[in-house]
Amino acid sequence: MVADDEIDPAVRSILDAARERTVEADRIAADARSLPDAFAAARADGRVPVIAEVKPTSPTTDGVRETDPVAAAEAMVAGGAAALSVLTEPEHFGGSPETLDRVRAAVDVPVLRKDFVVREAQLDAVAADVVLLIVRFLDETGTDDLADLIDAARERGFQVLVETHSRAELDEALDAGATIVGVNNRDLAELTVDLGTVERVAPAIPEDVTSIAESGIATPDDVTRMCEAGADGLLVGSAIMSGPIEATTERLVGATCPDAETERTH
Numbered sequence: 001m002v003a004d005d006e007i008d009p010a011v012r013s014i015l016d017a018a019r020e021r022t023v024e025a026d027r028i029a030a031d032a033r034s035l036p037d038a039f040a041a042a043r044a045d046g047r048v049p050v051i052a053e054v055k056p057t058s059p060t061t062d063g064v065r066e067t068d069p070v071a072a073a074e075a076m077v078a079g080g081a082a083a084l085s086v087l088t089e090p091e092h093f094g095g096s097p098e099t100l101d102r103v104r105a106a107v108d109v110p111v112l113r114k115d116f117v118v119r120e121a122q123l124d125a126v127a128a129d130v131v132l133l134i135v136r137f138l139d140e141t142g143t144d145d146l147a148d149l150i151d152a153a154r155e156r157g158f159q160v161l162v163e164t165h166s167r168a169e170l171d172e173a174l175d176a177g178a179t180i181v182g183v184n185n186r187d188l189a190e191l192t193v194d195l196g197t198v199e200r201v202a203p204a205i206p207e208d209v210t211s212i213a214e215s216g217i218a219t220p221d222d223v224t225r226m227c228e229a230g231a232d233g234l235l236v237g238s239a240i241m242s243g244p245i246e247a248t249t250e251r252l253v254g255a256t257c258p259d260a261e262t263e264r265t266h
């Protein structure tokens with residue numbers, strides 16, 4: 001359980017809003033595009049597997065980026081992104097399920113739904129290829145259990161990215177059956193970013209689990225650093241959204257990136 005006095009007020013507000021959000025919709029049946037296959041295709045093509053994030057704003061962003069989400073998504077794919085992430089959280093990130101729907105219809109790469117899902121019914125807000133579940137947010141009162149949510153998401157056809165920030169959270173994710181694990185460099189309690197987080201956590205991710213380094217990745221050197229730590233893929237939002245979108249994506253996917261499996265030693 002994350003104590004109130006340990007968490008940034010902006011994140012507390014995100015969590016409170018997530019717990020209150022109700023979704024009354026039919027059960028989703030997603031026909032998912034494979035994220036691991038998209039990563040493999042990018043590798044085979046000489047591109048670093050990057051999930052580029054359509055992120056209009058956030059608690060750590062100044063103002064709102066007015067770029068049309070579909071135009072941004074198309075520029076990301078043109079720049080070589082293996083997959084996309086679309087924020088659907090409305091109150092703190094300027095996203096919506098409708099935006100994800102429009103983006104997913106416009107591209108043929110897998111699309112991650114980036115939101116703060118804490119209850120099963122919230123999975124039915126919109127079809128996507130991958131949904132995010134955040135370990136840190138699922139040990140609070142009023143949220144469903146991580147393993148139950150993973151099962152519920154898979155029953156609907158989603159792939160599941162389980163986000164962690166520490167070795168203990170990684171253990172929780174693996175125990176719950178995660179096969180795609182993110183390590184977030186952003187500490188969601190303090191909103192600080194430290195690329196050393198992936199360096200500490202990723203080496204413990206089993207080889208048969210897809211690992212994704214998240215947040216704070218801005219330069220080709222950062223990409224190389226995350227690959228050397230063992231990341232199979234990277235999630236990049238702010239650096240790409242700050243643009244120029246296509247050229248920035250191209251620069252990051254063209255970085256030097258050793259094969260993650262040779263970097264993980266177990």
Ligand SMILES: O=C(O)c1ccccc1NCC(=O)[C@H](O)[C@H](O)COP(=O)(O)O
Pocket residue numbers: 011014053055058059060061184186188191214215216217235236237238239
């Ligand atoms: O990005 C934020 O300000 C933020 C604040 C509070 C909770 C979550 C937040 N971000 C979610 C993310 O994980 C990022 O959008 C994603 O990893 C991309 O990060 P970046 O490349 O640093 O924009």
